Amino acid sequence: MPDIVPCGSAQRELDAGELLSWFDVHGRDLPWRDAGVSAWQILVSEFMLQQTPVSRVLPIWLEWVARWPTPSATAAAGSADVLRAWGKLGYPRRAKWLHECAVVIAAEHDDVVPDDVATLLALPGIGSYTARAVACFAYRRPVPVVDTNVRRVVARAIDGVAGPGSPAPVRDEAAVAALLPDDDVAPRFSAALMELGALVCTARNPKCGVCPLSSCAWREAGYPASKAPARRVQRYAGTDRQVRGRLLDVLRESDGPVTRAQLDLAWTSDTAQRDRALDSLLVDGLVEQTSQGLFALAGEG
Numbered sequence: 001m002p003d004i005v006p007c008g009s010a011q012r013e014l015d016a017g018e019l020l021s022w023f024d025v026h027g028r029d030l031p032w033r034d035a036g037v038s039a040w041q042i043l044v045s046e047f048m049l050q051q052t053p054v055s056r057v058l059p060i061w062l063e064w065v066a067r068w069p070t071p072s073a074t075a076a077a078g079s080a081d082v083l084r085a086w087g088k089l090g091y092p093r094r095a096k097w098l099h100e101c102a103v104v105i106a107a108e109h110d111d112v113v114p115d116d117v118a119t120l121l122a123l124p125g126i127g128s129y130t131a132r133a134v135a136c137f138a139y140r141r142p143v144p145v146v147d148t149n150v151r152r153v154v155a156r157a158i159d160g161v162a163g164p165g166s167p168a169p170v171r172d173e174a175a176v177a178a179l180l181p182d183d184d185v186a187p188r189f190s191a192a193l194m195e196l197g198a199l200v201c202t203a204r205n206p207k208c209g210v211c212p213l214s215s216c217a218w219r220e221a222g223y224p225a226s227k228a229p230a231r232r233v234q235r236y237a238g239t240d241r242q243v244r245g246r247l248l249d250v251l252r253e254s255d256g257p258v259t260r261a262q263l264d265l266a267w268t269s270d271t272a273q274r275d276r277a278l279d280s281l282l283v284d285g286l287v288e289q290t291s292q293g294l295f296a297l298a299g300e301g
């Protein structure tokens with residue numbers, strides 16, 4: 001008997017058996033899913049995977065957990081070492097938060113990642129998604145884990161619309177919670193749902209021909225077009241994010257503090273933008289100014 005799960009008010013059903021059978025065969029062999037990977041190492045993967053493709057995270061994660069396998073090992077590292085190890089993953093504030101998170105876990109939780117959502121939410125840099133992902137994937141808690149991929153699959157298969165609306169965490173988590181099968185299967189079901197959104201029910205080209213779900217409201221309705229305005233594709237070139245990345249590259253590649261003139265060479269086309277980017281790095285605590293007026297990665301000033 002397949003495990004048929006009713007979906008709240010929409011009266012839709014999602015066959016967990018179909019999804020799990022597909023995941024058994026097609027789920028990616030990602031190292032943070034291996035048996036024996038610690039909760040800390042899963043937490044590190046979740047920090048890195050936010051808005052960052054798996055292919056870019058893989059080599060950095062492998063190096064990171066080999067170098068700093070525990071919260072206390074990470075906490076003992078210098079801020080600058082952590083920022084250097086983060087490399088070009090982007091959104092470097094995540095590296096700073098991860099370091100701060102390690103410090104708190106080492107000092108206040110006996111070097112053990114908490115296993116409940118409320119305690120996880122109190123840690124630096126951990127939001128609703130990450131707290132639930134760690135509780136679910138590291139400790140097999142049957143909590144809803146809702147990322148962009150999950151929201152898209154639910155919008156299509158259950159709600160019959162092309163894509164999810166704006167995120168509404170409470171509503172989205174309730175919708176996914178209503179889909180979860182029995183507690184012992186729920187964590188794997190959550191991983192499978194995310195994987196389906198990442199590999200098959202993708203934003204631009206859903207591969208419905210190979211989708212394991214025999215029931216999909218959007219497909220059955222004839223793929224009605226989205227009524228929401230088309231989302232603009234986020235560009236990177238020329239943004240303040242790119243300028244911040246260039247400035248951090250200069251500091252990462254240097255053994256010590258650098259002059260303002262060295263930093264200025266990193267971005268010459270728009271000096272006001274460069275100044276703004278540098279200010280924001282200083283405000284975020286990723287860069288420090290020395291008493292001699294030089295600039296350094298956090299912890300090296």
Ligand code: SF4
Binds near residue numbers: 153207212213217218
């Ligand atoms: S049938 Fe197509 S639209 Fe529906 S869940 Fe599968 S991939 Fe997504």
